[in-house]
Amino acid sequence: MKQFIHQVLAVVEKELQLQLRWGKDFLLRIVVTPLFYLIPYFLLYQGLFNAGAGGLGELTPENYPVWLFLGTIYYTFVFNGFSTFENRFLLEKYWMTIQALFLTSINKYAYLIGVTIETLSESFVIFLVFCILSYFIIPTLFINIVGITIILLIVLVASAGIGLLRGGINLINENFRQVIFFALFFILFFSCYSLPLSILPDYLQIFATINPFYHGLLLIRSIWLNTMDSSLLFSLFYLIIFTVITLIVAVWLFNKLLKRFGIHGY
Amino acid sequence: MAIKKTESEVEYAIQTKGLTKIFRKKIKNNFIKNLIYPKYRNFTAVDKLDLTIKKKEIFGLLGPNGAGKTTTIQMICGLLYPTAGKVFINGVDIQKNSGIVQKLGVMFSDKMLYNRLSGYHNLKYFAKLYRVNDYKKRIQELAELLDLSGWLNELVEHYSLGMRTKLAIARTLIHDPDILLLDEPTLGLDVVNSAFIRKLLRDMNKTILITTHYINEAEILCNRIGFLFKGQLYKVDTPQNLKQLFDVNPRIHLKTIHSIEEFIPQLKSYPAIKDINVINEREIIITTDKVLDLTPIVKDLSDYGIVSLFQEVSSLEEIFIHLIENKA
Numbered sequence: 239m240k241q242f243i244h245q246v247l248a249v250v251e252k253e254l255q256l257q258l259r260w261g262k263d264f265l266l267r268i269v270v271t272p273l274f275y276l277i278p279y280f281l282l283y284q285g286l287f288n289a290g291a292g293g294l295g296e297l298t299p300e301n302y303p304v305w306l307f308l309g310t311i312y313y314t315f316v317f318n319g320f321s322t323f324e325n326r327f328l329l330e331k332y333w334m335t336i337q338a339l340f341l342t343s344i345n346k347y348a349y350l351i352g353v354t355i356e357t358l359s360e361s362f363v364i365f366l367v368f369c370i371l372s373y374f375i376i377p378t379l380f381i382n383i384v385g386i387t388i389i390l391l392i393v394l395v396a397s398a399g400i401g402l403l404r405g406g407i408n409l410i411n412e413n414f415r416q417v418i419f420f421a422l423f424f425i426l427f428f429s430c431y432s433l434p435l436s437i438l439p440d441y442l443q444i445f446a447t448i449n450p451f452y453h454g455l456l457l458i459r460s461i462w463l464n465t466m467d468s469s470l471l472f473s474l475f476y477l478i479i480f481t482v483i484t485l486i487v488a489v490w491l492f493n494k495l496l497k498r499f500g501i502h503g504y
Numbered sequence: 505m506a507i508k509k510t511e512s513e514v515e516y517a518i519q520t521k522g523l524t525k526i527f528r529k530k531i532k533n534n535f536i537k538n539l540i541y542p543k544y545r546n547f548t549a550v551d552k553l554d555l556t557i558k559k560k561e562i563f564g565l566l567g568p569n570g571a572g573k574t575t576t577i578q579m580i581c582g583l584l585y586p587t588a589g590k591v592f593i594n595g596v597d598i599q600k601n602s603g604i605v606q607k608l609g610v611m612f613s614d615k616m617l618y619n620r621l622s623g624y625h626n627l628k629y630f631a632k633l634y635r636v637n638d639y640k641k642r643i644q645e646l647a648e649l650l651d652l653s654g655w656l657n658e659l660v661e662h663y664s665l666g667m668r669t670k671l672a673i674a675r676t677l678i679h680d681p682d683i684l685l686l687d688e689p690t691l692g693l694d695v696v697n698s699a700f701i702r703k704l705l706r707d708m709n710k711t712i713l714i715t716t717h718y719i720n721e722a723e724i725l726c727n728r729i730g731f732l733f734k735g736q737l738y739k740v741d742t743p744q745n746l747k748q749l750f751d752v753n754p755r756i757h758l759k760t761i762h763s764i765e766e767f768i769p770q771l772k773s774y775p776a777i778k779d780i781n782v783i784n785e786r787e788i789i790i791t792t793d794k795v796l797d798l799t800p801i802v803k804d805l806s807d808y809g810i811v812s813l814f815q816e817v818s819s820l821e822e823i824f825i826h827l828i829e830n831k832a
Binding site for chain 2: 241244245247248251252255256259333334335337338339340341342343344497
């Protein structure tokens with residue numbers, strides 16, 4: 239266990255140092271990028287409600303900023319989880335360091351957790367800023383914020399598991415990069431981080447409700463906006479089971495794929 | 505019942521049996537055809553390679569570019585899955601126990617270092633991944649051994665090629681592995697750094713598999729040499745034996761006090777003599793088919809007063825070129 243923790247910490251330290259080599263770019267990226275996704279929707283909903291719209295699904299003139307802030311936090315966590323391994327693996331593939339990493343026989347769970355913790359640091363600034371902003375608009379209990387943080391961590395681990403698989407496939411064959419990107423974009427889009435579920439057509443609502451990432455966001459918004467009911471227990475179990483299965487399958491498949499096909503294209 | 509040998513009892517540090525790697529290469533076609541129905545051909549990079557390297561032996565794998573040297577190393581260390589065949593490290597099949605690769609220290613020609621980290625952080629990272637207990641002490645030892653102490657806190661992107669190579673070797677040695685796999689470790693280095701690294705490797709008393717196309721380096725450094733060409737291992741032996749066995753044009757230089765012109769017809773009757781080139785009446789160069797025992801010639805020439813008599817054996821480089829030409 240001690241060795242496992244040492245490996246996790248080594249990965250975190252190394253990843254942070256690599257990011258901070260160009261520190262200003264790193265800070266700008268983690269702060270500015272999420273705003274690109276927030277601002278258009280913010281302006282859209284502000285315009286609608288200023289024009290007299292009473293409500294849009296679960297959105298109201300009072301709660302839409304917090305609803306969007308929470309969506310942006312969620313988007314940042316999931317997007318970073320999906321992308322983190324792809325970005326690292328491709329860089330390390332071109333730097334030729336990926337071979338050295340695999341030769342160490344590092345515990346893949348230690349690597350996954352290490353990278354996930356570093357990714358957390360990238361998402362933390364946005365989390366902090368939007369939590370503070372949301373608190374000023376609609377205050378919530380501290381325990382609720384703790385609950386939201388735990389759910390975000392679960393979601394980050396699930397998305398990082400998928401990200402690990404994405405990164406592994408890209409190590410083998412970069413031809414599928416865009417296909418995987420579009421697939422993950424749709425999964426993220428149908429988590430309803432920017433649009434309320436109720437305004438989607440019925441057939442897309444079905445797609446959204448089977449998407450585990452929708453349930454994660456549903457939980458977070460319900461906790462903050464205090465719209466919790468017993469159906470959320472299902473969402474919680476669904477998310478946890480999905481995360482555990484994703485983690486195990488992703489690590490197993492990643493090892494299998496790499497062993498079978500090796501790294502190509504560097 | 506066969507008794508399974510422990511790792512320390514096994515004679516060979518590295519053993520490959522029928523190791524083969526076949527890559528699928530896309531046949532170049534026009535872009536649309538490639539997209540719709542790409543065609544492939546098989547390319548055999550390594551072909552049924554049987555290799556045995558004893559413990560503490562320095563083995564040189566020689567071959568021209570594209571011979572399959574790097575692919576062989578990648579399969580031995582488990583980075584590349586072989587199409588067929590097996591690799592044993594200290595008698596353990598690496599496909600059944602991938603953890604055995606921790607016994608290996610591997611360095612490829614591209615160094616595998618994080619340029620955006622300092623030398624110290626590179627070493628610290630790998631020390632922790634390899635679970636080195638007292639990593640600070642180990643880094644200090646290696647820094648002193650490789651003359652890196654003054655540079656450890658600099659970013660690797662500021663290092664010269666020689667410094668990078670030294671740091672890459674330090675990374676390779678960080679967990680004190682029993683076996684080293686070094687792919688072109690002195691590629692692009694100046695003579696001073698090359699000599700430094702060769703001495704270091706010689707003094708290390710570890711099993712080393714080194715690939716190089718610097719023939720002289722292999723000759724100086726290696727206990728045995730294997731010629732790899734188009735994925736096949738052509739010949740394995742000590743550098744001295746290979747010179748004897750494959751000497752393509754052995755030449756005997758003879759200089760005497762008295763004229764030896766009248767002795768030339770007698771010389772021609774010696775077995776294995778191909779040609780005699782007369783430089784002057786007291787100096788000749790004899791070309792032979794193989795390396796000869798010079799004792800009978802010395803005996804017969806005693807009356808002529810030998811000034812010098814030596815047999816010039818081809819360099820390993822000449823043998824290498826000769827072998828490649830013959831194989832090609």
